[in-house]
Amino acid sequence: QKEVEQDPGPLSVPEGAIVSLNCTYSNSAFQYFMWYRQYSRKGPELLMYTYSSGNKEDGRFTAQVDKSSKYISLFIRDSQPSDSATYLCAMRDTGGFKTIFGAGTRLFVKA
Amino acid sequence: ETGVTQTPRHLVMGMTNKKSLKCEQHLGHNAMYWYKQSAKKPLELMFVYNFKEQTENNSVPSRFSPECPNSSHLFLHLHTLQPEDSALYLCASSQDNGNEQYFGPGTRLTVT
Numbered sequence: 001q002k003e004v005e006q007d008p009g010p011l012s013v014p015e016g017a018i019v020s021l022n023c024t025y026s027n028s029a030f031q032y033f034m035w036y037r038q039y040s041r042k043g044p045e046l047l048m049y050t051y052s053s054g055n056k057e058d059g060r061f062t063a064q065v066d067k068s069s070k071y072i073s074l075f076i077r078d079s080q081p082s083d084s085a086t087y088l089c090a091m092r093d094t095g096g097f098k099t100i101f102g103a104g105t106r107l108f109v110k111a
Numbered sequence: 112e113t114g115v116t117q118t119p120r121h122l123v124m125g126m127t128n129k130k131s132l133k134c135e136q137h138l139g140h141n142a143m144y145w146y147k148q149s150a151k152k153p154l155e156l157m158f159v160y161n162f163k164e165q166t167e168n169n170s171v172p173s174r175f176s177p178e179c180p181n182s183s184h185l186f187l188h189l190h191t192l193q194p195e196d197s198a199l200y201l202c203a204s205s206q207d208n209g210n211e212q213y214f215g216p217g218t219r220l221t222v223t
Contacts, residue, residue, distance in 0.1 A: 010149060032210050042213030043115070043201050044154075086152070097142055097209040098167055101154040 001088045002026055006089055006102030021078040023089035023102045026070065030091040030100075034066050038086045038104065046075070047070050047087075079109045113137055115215035117202050123221045124192065127214075132187040132218050134202030140213070141206060142166075143185040145177060148199040148217070160185060192222045 007024045021035075032051055035057045036044035043103055053067045062075040072091075076083055086104040115136045117165060124130050145157040159167035160179040174190040174196075186203055200220050203212040 002153075004153065006153075032208075034210065036214075039217070043203075043216050044212075046211055073114050077146075086180065090154075092209055094164065096158045096204070097144070097161065098156060099209045099212070103151060103153045 001026055003100050004089065004091065004102045007105055008103055009078070009110055010106040012108040012110060013079055015081060015109055017079050017109070019077075019079050019083070019107060019109075021087050021089075021105050023072050023091075024070055025072070025100075026107070027091075027100075028067075029071065031094050032092050032098070033063070033072050034090040035061075035063055035110045036088040036090060036101075038088060040085075042089055044049040068069060072081060081109050081111045084108060084109050115213050117206055117218050118168040118201075118213035119218060120216065121219045121221075124189065124223060125223055126192060126194070128189070128192075129190045130144065131189065131198055132202075132220075134185040134187075134215055136183055136185075136202075136204035136213070136215075138213060139206070140204035141182050142204060142209065143179060143182070144205075144209075145185065146201040146214065147186050148201055154201065157168055157187075189220075192220075193221050196220065197222045204223060 031106045034049040035047045037045040060077045064073040088104045089102040143159045147155045158177045178186040199217040201217045202215045205212045
């Protein structure tokens with residue numbers, strides 16, 4: 001079983017839709033949860049990170065963590081064509097620098 | 112230059128060649144990382160350096176040799192690679208722990 005599972009998509013939505021991206025994980029020691037966005041031919045860029053369970057909102061983006069279910073989500077409201085990218089979830093425990101990434105979900109937002 | 116830069120952006124090498132990838136961060140961070148990104152696979156952490164000291168080596172074959180002369184520069188020396196090593200190699204940096212990593216644009220490596 002992979003440590004982090006993420007549906008690769010692609011996910012295609014119309015402009016203005018609410019997008020839900022998800023990851024599941026197996027290691028209960030993970031405490032920090034990150035979402036990165038990667039455009040084609042670019043490196044990933046951090047969107048947001050959360051610690052432990054709960055919600056965090058930043059503009060059109062909301063990250064949710066449910067540690068009891070080992071499930072994290074990223075919601076994008078009022079999606080735009082510029083949101084078209086691959087979204088990577090990532091997570092780590094409290095020690096060291098090792099971060100485990102999901103394989104990424106490819107998102108297309110159609111104008 | 113700002114952020115994290117990587118050179119070259121593209122590299123084609125034969126299996127018997129020796130080449131090096133370079134990464135430089137202009138963010139004042141103390142930790143630097145090498146990742147391998149293959150199609151439809153998760154990013155694979157290869158090496159981590161914190162204040163120039165290697166803290167992670169994720170069972171990487173010895174044909175990949177990292178070097179970190181200072182906190183701003185990171186190299187990946189490549190020698191007798193295999194075709195399956197063809198991938199995007201990403202460098203990242205962070206301040207303190209790895210929660211906020213800043214990535215470079217990557218080097219697209221093709222081994223022929």
